[in-house]
Amino acid sequence: MxxxxxxxxxxxxxxxxxxxxxxxxxxxxxxxxxxxxxxxxxxxxxxxxxxxxxxxxxxxxxxxxxxxxxxxxxxxxxxxxxxxxxxxxxxxxxxxxGRGFTYPAPGARVILVGGGIGIAPLLYLARRLTERKCRLLMFYGAEERCQLSALNKFKRLGVGTDVATRDGSAGFTGLVTDLVQQKIASEKADVIYTCGPEIMMAKVAAIAAQYQIPGELSLEEYMACGVGACLGCARKLKTRDDNFIKICKDGPVFSFSQMEFDLN
Amino acid sequence: MSTRRKNFSEQSVLETVDLSVNLGGLCLKNPVTVASGTFGYGREYEPFVDISRLGAVIVKGTTLKPNSGNPAPRIYETASGMLNSIGLENPGIEDFLNIHLPYLLERGVSVIANIAGNTLEEYETLGAMIRKQSGVAAIELNISCPNVKKGGMHFGTDPDMVFQVVNAVKKATDLPVIPKLSPNVSDITIIAQAAQAGGANALSMINTLMGMAIDIEKRKPVLGNIFGGLSGPAIKPVALRMIYQVHREIDIPILGGGGIMSATDALEFIMAGSSAVSIGTGNFVQPGISVQVINELADYMIANNIPRISDLIGAAVRK
Missing domain, CATH: 2.40.30.10 (Translation factors)
Incomplete structure (x- = not known):
């Protein structure tokens, strides 16, 4: 590359x-x-x-x-x-x-969980996974109905969608993570990819852990150089880690297993 | 980028003007260096610039032992500038000498090492480990990092300490020693004179200005380390003023920087008394800026019939 x-x-x-x-x-x-x-x-x-x-x-x-x-x-x-x-x-x-999402085996059953503008990188992922004959289901959480227009591009790729809105103007009323929690058992997913607010991704990772499904998420941070030189976009993935990873170079995509979230 | 500019990057044009400068015994093929901490160890910028064209690469500040740096968030953009509180994250001197230095030397880069200690003894030890035989061209002495509790700026704000640390490293190494001065002092000329008396071959200035930002939603400082160093175009006038003042008071050359974003900025620094310049934050904004500035300096010299860039050093300073 x-x-x-x-x-x-x-x-x-x-x-x-x-x-x-x-x-x-x-x-x-x-x-x-x-x-x-x-x-x-x-x-x-x-x-x-x-x-x-x-x-x-x-x-x-x-x-x-x-x-x-x-x-x-x-x-x-x-x-x-x-x-x-x-x-x-x-x-x-x-x-x-940066480091992008890793692909699952061809034909894998994939769950995408997007929240708000976090939907952005999932579209290109969905395109590439569709090419790899994966079966995709997208759970999408929005504030209100109007934001669901972003989902049309997923539908055109043949991705199944299930939505949650905070105000109840469409789909499930409430948090997308509650929707995922309800539906996940029946989906038998091989892998989950998520992008959105960090609290949402943390809950998705926790649900995935419950069902022992591997997954990846995409983190955000203020960046200066973007190429791994300034060491500005640093964070510890787990509190006991000695070293800071750099979101721009080591990420922005990380696996659930690399992460530790404080859900409180 | 215009095609006209590309023409000026041709080697033939560069050969018609003399861009070389002498920085306290260190001969640079041109006055443009990249500032410590803004260019990693060069690798990250290889897609954007031919790093061998730079006057020198000043590498990330190096400590004796690996250092994991400060808590996040570490950076924040402010008006025409940025705050950082990286906290000298680096892999330590061993990795620098064994992994990163050879990489740069293989590419024909003139390397200025930047060292930071917690104690006088650490500076001495680091100085002794970086000598001519290592292939390093000069040592920049970090006595001005605002982001570490021990050492760092503490060494750079007291004239006696400045004298001692410069003197100690001078005795430990056979390379030119270039202390990097902190602007966070009331009279920088006193610090500059102490550094000169301690045996400094040149002065690097300025490091970042200490600052902060507040998150009004959380009602707390934005940076994990509370305070950070301000860099970028916002600090250029301060840097120019300090270089101008110091140039009038001392005899050793200055490596000047602070918010350089163009050849015009670089020329201001040279005319204020800098023999060479360092580009820092500008690398983040335009990763190819360093080589672009070299090309545009040549452009300026040809257009204005200036055979040697060194003729411009301190041109604006009234003695």
Missing amino acids: IVSQMQGMVIDNTQKKSGWYEMELSTPSFASDAQPGQFLHIKTGDGNYPLLRRPFSICDFDKDTGRLFLMYKLLGSGTEWLSNVMSGGYVDIIGPL
């Missing part, structure tokens, strides 16, 4: 019904090598403020057209700048970076 820096031309960058932005980029073929779960480090500004790049999961990649897709939520000055880039404009990208 070759890491490179390039200018990606923006084809489309619009706010969707979900409230989130979807960006379509035309880039050189670099992304065809990208693994699901890897990220791009994007310069979200022209000058010195905002200064640092921002990491974005690769949401999807279309091999035939060379189009790269990102999905992002307005969070601060960086994403605000990004949301203002017009079609035909360029963004400065470094990537693909």
